[in-house]
Amino acid sequence: MPKGILVVQTRPVSAEREDEYNKWYSEEHVPDILKIPGFVGARRYRVRDTADVTADPGTLEYITIYEIEADDLATPLQDLRASSNAGRVRRSSSLQTDPPPIRTFYELID
DSSP states (O other): EEEEEEEEOOOSSSGHHOOOOHHHHHIHHHHHHHTTTTEEEEEEEEEOOOOSSSTTTTSSSSEEEEEESSSTTTHHHHHHHHHHTOOOSOOOTTTTTSSSOEEEEEEOOO
């Protein structure tokens, strides 16, 4: 079965709403997406600067990596759009939308 990942880069609308953003993302948003057939897992990460690696200015602080498995990898992505448009994937005003989140899809090559 083909596999892929959807990488979504986001950030909260403000530092004051970061706790609200993380609670919504982890307790509502990710579970809503994992209800969509083909989405089989998700992990969230936050940028961390180190002595050897620092993030570029403007980097969105959070990423979520969604694991996808489906006979046709386009189907879960289409279902995600339909679920979002129908309100089955809950949104929050704590998510920054200007600029919008960055979404990138990758297909496993081997």
